[in-house]
Amino acid sequence: MTHPTIRDVAQRAGVGIGTVSRVLNNSPRVTASTRRAVLDAIAILGYKPNTLARQLPRKMRIRNIGVITQLFVSYRSFAERLRGVQLALNEIDHSYELVLFNVRSMPHYDERLRSIIQTGQVEGLIIIDLDLTGEQHELLLAHNLPFVGVNHFQNREWPCIGTDNLHGGRMATEYLLSLGHRKIAYVGDEFVDVFYAFNTSYERYTGFSQVMEAHGLRVPDHHICLAPHDYDAARASALELFRQPDLPTAIFAMSDMQALACIAAAEECGLRVPDDLSIIGYDDLEISYHTRLTTMRQHLLESGRLAIDYLLKRLSGENCPVPLLPPIELIARQTTRPYPPVKG
Amino acid sequence: MTHPTIRDVAQRAGVGIGTVSRVLNNSPRVTASTRRAVLDAIAILGYKPNTLARQLPRKMRIRNIGVITQLFVSYRSFAERLRGVQLALNEIDHSYELVLFNVRSMPHYDERLRSIIQTGQVEGLIIIDLDLTGEQHELLLAHNLPFVGVNHFQNREWPCIGTDNLHGGRMATEYLLSLGHRKIAYVGDEFVDVFYAFNTSYERYTGFSQVMEAHGLRVPDHHICLAPHDYDAARASALELFRQPDLPTAIFAMSDMQALACIAAAEECGLRVPDDLSIIGYDDLEISYHTRLTTMRQHLLESGRLAIDYLLKRLSGENCPVPLLPPIELIARQTTRPYPPVKG
DNA sequence: GTAGATTGTGGAAACGTTTCCACTACAACG
DNA sequence: CGTTGTAGTGGAAACGTTTCCACAATCTAC
Numbered sequence: 076m077t078h079p080t081i082r083d084v085a086q087r088a089g090v091g092i093g094t095v096s097r098v099l100n101n102s103p104r105v106t107a108s109t110r111r112a113v114l115d116a117i118a119i120l121g122y123k124p125n126t127l128a129r130q131l132p133r134k135m136r137i138r139n140i141g142v143i144t145q146l147f148v149s150y151r152s153f154a155e156r157l158r159g160v161q162l163a164l165n166e167i168d169h170s171y172e173l174v175l176f177n178v179r180s181m182p183h184y185d186e187r188l189r190s191i192i193q194t195g196q197v198e199g200l201i202i203i204d205l206d207l208t209g210e211q212h213e214l215l216l217a218h219n220l221p222f223v224g225v226n227h228f229q230n231r232e233w234p235c236i237g238t239d240n241l242h243g244g245r246m247a248t249e250y251l252l253s254l255g256h257r258k259i260a261y262v263g264d265e266f267v268d269v270f271y272a273f274n275t276s277y278e279r280y281t282g283f284s285q286v287m288e289a290h291g292l293r294v295p296d297h298h299i300c301l302a303p304h305d306y307d308a309a310r311a312s313a314l315e316l317f318r319q320p321d322l323p324t325a326i327f328a329m330s331d332m333q334a335l336a337c338i339a340a341a342e343e344c345g346l347r348v349p350d351d352l353s354i355i356g357y358d359d360l361e362i363s364y365h366t367r368l369t370t371m372r373q374h375l376l377e378s379g380r381l382a383i384d385y386l387l388k389r390l391s392g393e394n395c396p397v398p399l400l401p402p403i404e405l406i407a408r409q410t411t412r413p414y415p416p417v418k419g
Numbered sequence: 420m421t422h423p424t425i426r427d428v429a430q431r432a433g434v435g436i437g438t439v440s441r442v443l444n445n446s447p448r449v450t451a452s453t454r455r456a457v458l459d460a461i462a463i464l465g466y467k468p469n470t471l472a473r474q475l476p477r478k479m480r481i482r483n484i485g486v487i488t489q490l491f492v493s494y495r496s497f498a499e500r501l502r503g504v505q506l507a508l509n510e511i512d513h514s515y516e517l518v519l520f521n522v523r524s525m526p527h528y529d530e531r532l533r534s535i536i537q538t539g540q541v542e543g544l545i546i547i548d549l550d551l552t553g554e555q556h557e558l559l560l561a562h563n564l565p566f567v568g569v570n571h572f573q574n575r576e577w578p579c580i581g582t583d584n585l586h587g588g589r590m591a592t593e594y595l596l597s598l599g600h601r602k603i604a605y606v607g608d609e610f611v612d613v614f615y616a617f618n619t620s621y622e623r624y625t626g627f628s629q630v631m632e633a634h635g636l637r638v639p640d641h642h643i644c645l646a647p648h649d650y651d652a653a654r655a656s657a658l659e660l661f662r663q664p665d666l667p668t669a670i671f672a673m674s675d676m677q678a679l680a681c682i683a684a685a686e687e688c689g690l691r692v693p694d695d696l697s698i699i700g701y702d703d704l705e706i707s708y709h710t711r712l713t714t715m716r717q718h719l720l721e722s723g724r725l726a727i728d729y730l731l732k733r734l735s736g737e738n739c740p741v742p743l744l745p746p747i748e749l750i751a752r753q754t755t756r757p758y759p760p761v762k763g
Numbered sequence: 764g765t766a767g768a769t770t771g772t773g774g775a776a777a778c779g780t781t782t783c784c785a786c787t788a789c790a791a792c793g
Numbered sequence: 794c795g796t797t798g799t800a801g802t803g804g805a806a807a808c809g810t811t812t813c814c815a816c817a818a819t820c821t822a823c
Contacts, residue, residue, distance in 0.1 A: 078480075080809055091773035096811060101561045104771060121736065126481050127474045128809035129539050132778045136422075137470050137540065139518070154498055165521055173519040174483070177509055195473050196481065217445050335709050361495075362706045365679050392465070424779055435803035440781060448801065472779035475808045769820070777812080784805090791798080 079120040088116035099124055140164070140386065141197035143176040143187065144204060151332055152358050152375050156203055156225055159379020168387055171198075178205070185211070192218050199386045201225060207233055221389040223397070225382045227275045234397045236381050238373045240275055243403045244282020247327050247355050247371050250405050252290060255414040256325040256353060259287065260298040260316055262309060262337055263329030276301070279329050279357065298323055309333040313340035324352065324414045331356035331363045331370055338366075338410065353411040367409040374400050423464040432460035443468055484508070484730065485541035487520040487531065488548060495676055496702050496719050500547055500569050503723020512731055515542075522549070529555065536562045543730045545569060551577055565733040567741070569726045571619045578741045580725050582717045584619055587747045588626020591671050591699050591715050594749050596634060599758040600669035600697060603631065604642040604660060606653060606681055607673030620645070623673050623701065642667055653677040657684035668696065668758045675700035675707045675714055682710075682754065697755040711753040718744050 081099075085092045090109060097105050098113040105113075116122070130137065142160060144153050164171060174197055178184040184205060191197060192214055200215070200222040207215070207224070212233050215222050224235035251259050261283050264276035280299070287294055300316050302308040309328070313336060316323070328334035334356030338348050346352050356363060359372035381398045388395045425443075429436045434453060441449050442457040449457075460466070474481065486504060488497050508515060518541055522528040528549060535541060536558055544559070544566040551559070551568070556577050559566050568579035595603050605627050608620035624643070631638055644660050646652040653672070657680060660667070672678035678700030682692050690696050700707060703716035725742045732739050 078809095081811095082809080085773095092810085093773055093812085094771085097772090100811085106771065109771080123542075124539060125475075125809055126483075126539050126542065127471055127479070128778095129811075130471045130778090131469075131475060131780090131809080132811040133538070134778070135471070135538060139470075154502070158498070161519070161521060165523065173521075175505070175517040175519060177505060177517075179509065194477070194479060195468060195470050198467075198470065362709060365706060366709050422779095425781095426779080429803090436780085437782085437803055438801085441802090444781085450801065453801080469779055472808095473781075475779080475810090476781040478808070765823090767821085767823105769818100771818080772816085773814105775812105775814090778810085780808085782805105782807080785803085787800105787802080789799090789801105792796085793794105 078125070079122045081122075081124070083120055084113065084116045084122050087120060088112045137196075138171045139174045139197045140171045140383075141174045141176055141191055141200045143178065143184075143191070143200060143202050145178055151360050151362070152227070152330075153203060155358075155360060155375035156379040156382075159376035160201060160225075160383050161379070162376070163380035163383040167383065171387075189214070192220055195220075199223075199390050201382050201386060202235075206230070221386060223382050223385050223389070225378045228278065234385070236378050236385070236398060236400055238378075238400060238403060240278035241282040241285075243357060243371050243373065244279035244327075245286050246282075246403060246405055247279075247357065248283045248286040250407070251325045251327065251353060251355060251411070252286065254325070254353065254411060256323075257292060257414075258298070258321070258323040259283075259292075259294070259325045259327060260300060260323035261294070261327050261329075262300045262302075262313060262316075262333055264304045265301045276329050279327075283327055295321065297321075304330070304333075306332050306336045309336035310340045313337040314343065317341065317344040317346065322346075322352075325411070326352065326354045328354060328356050331358040331360045331368055334368055334370065334410070335362070335366060338368075349410050349412040350416065353414065355411055359406055363406075363408070369408045369411040370406050372404040372406045374403075377401065422469070423466045425466075425468070427464055428457065428460045428466050431464060432456045481540075482515045483518045483541045484515045484727075485518045485520055485535055485544045487522065487528075487535070487544060487546050489522055495704050495706070496571070496674075497547060499702075499704060499719035500723040500726075503720035504545060504569075504727050505723070506720070507724035507727040511727065515731075533558070536564055539564075543567075543734050545726050545730060550574070565730060567726050567729050567733070569722045572622070578729070580722050580729070580742060580744055582722075582744060582747060584622035585626040585629075587701060587715050587717065588623035588671075589630050590626075590747060590749055591623075591701065592627045592630040594751070595669045595671065595697065595699060595755070596630065598669070598697065598755060600667075601636060601758075602642070602665070602667040603627075603636075603638070603669045603671060604644060604667035605638070605671050605673075606644045606646075606657060606660075606677055608648045609645045620673050623671075627671055639665065641665075648674070648677075650676050650680045653680035654684045657681040658687065661685065661688040661690065666690075666696075669755070670696065670698045672698060672700050675702040675704045675712055678712055678714065678754070679706070679710060682712075693754050693756040694760065697758065699755055703750055707750075707752070713752045713755040714750050716748040716750045718747075721745065 081092050081095050085095045090113060094105060094109060095113055098110050176187055178187050188211055200220060202222060202224040204227050226235050226237040229237035229239055261280055263280060266277045297319050300312040302312040317340060326337050328337055334354050337354050341348050341352050348354055356368050356370040359370045363370050378400055385398055425436050425439050429439045434457060438449060438453060439457050442454050520531055522531050532555055544564060546566060546568040548571050570579050570581040573581035573583055605624055607624060610621045641663050644656040646656040670681050672681055678698050681698050685692050685696050692698055700712050700714040703714045707714050722744055729742055
């Protein structure tokens, strides 16, 4: 037998199912000897009560909101968004629990998504930094499962709180140009559409290169440093950049972690930031405040809040528009300065 | 009627329950007109399928592991532990989902804990940075719910992966003394046993004061700066310290965030770290690596891993001892230096 | 000794779905 | 015109518990 039920336990212990239930629920109305017998039977059979079946007669409804993301290992921004989700949920509505689904690969994502939809184990779904295929989108709609994305990209085809990477890339570049920099390098993820990278890197890069071109500036190939999204990979990539002649005077990094990696690499090479090299990141993680990193603030915490806000409205039957994130902001701190340096 | 069921919908739409079920599950074997009628009835009644009841006949078992913590707003170490939990769970066993329970206050914690136990919605529970009363402990045991704590404290009365704050406090202090510092201030949480603070601060302080005393050093009252656990509160508290005469040459902060707050305050007062003032933190958050903070590493990520490891073993019926965390380590970075400064 | 309360126990009914079998109606085919 | 197949539908049974009522056994008080 795969899973013994309460009836198997009752039979084995020579008691009724009611008695087993009472033992399970710690009711005082059971003799010590009976309880002993039941517990023995439970142990022998390896019985585990079925969570689902327990709830049903109690007329309880599980109210779960699912959050599906990648493992929040590489992208620190995940954690920040999740924090926003948690904060807002605790402020607005205490009747929901958060269930976390972590996916490891694209096929795993699809499989998970289907199983979530199929089993209906959550009443709403927040999709963090993952895209939806047309088919997946259809499936969600068909099964009437409210959902919202919180993403590193923008999408008009399904409800999604996203940012404009192109615009962010432009803003960062324009800021560096306004400081007088002309030799600006780009450090980011490879442009391949790996599972978790989408084309965020490509979009930000495009904004960068559009602005550079508009100013008649050519970016040499070795000033475009692409590596997997990872602190050490970015550091290695920046070290390689500094090893070559024709050093940039500024770097636009596609994320704060990569910007910090560039700073570490620069210091290893004896370059001072910002004196010899300006560096701007992207995200505005909490860490960036403490490291005085100049960066593009994309309101990560806020994105989580807005997502919950929208989802709860949808869950209560309201039909509201997808909220918009505040525009991306430049947060100028101490890793950028004018070029050529002005003596103070 | 509180919640309409599938039978209500069937009646209203003038069809059988089987047909309603087919509509809900998107079966192709329903005529367009029938489907329409059912969907209308669903809309009118505001029917929502019961998640629980759907699973039961499908012979599915929900396999959830609960994680109960405070909102991970104030203590950054929560997030780090949770990351460890997630990482390990994804490596070891993919059949469990993580359910997050956030509590806001002590009564809320108790209420939540009881409801989790009562409803049996999780098969195992990880208790992060929260203590258990004797009664709560009994309840968990009585209901046979496997659990493990991951905590900022040590406890022998229930399974708990914790650290020795006293020892950590001693180590940090001894390190500062070994550098030649004699005037050392302590910055930490107030000693009151508020909901989330336990006596972590008091324990670390005790380690500190024991070592100081053993060296025949008296710590003046105004060198003991206690404030709520919060970046800004710690900064204010440090500013107050620097405003008075008899400056310390070193600070032992009870957490990395508070240490960073001290650094910020020091710089506001024109004190250079580490030239004028050495600062050591406690936690070794990721942020501390990037800010070059000297700190006590208490293996937060690892603590999450060990917790999952232990819990999974318990869930599979194994009866293993509670694992031990590696000992606390001193991570010397660049916010501490010898006193008096040696000219290089 | 008897009426009444209390304690321990068994098992039917209920919880709200899905699944499956049975049935109808009708089309296609010989 | 029968036979066979099939699409659409209805509803009983099953899923694994809890809850409640019924009943027996035992105690309690007069």
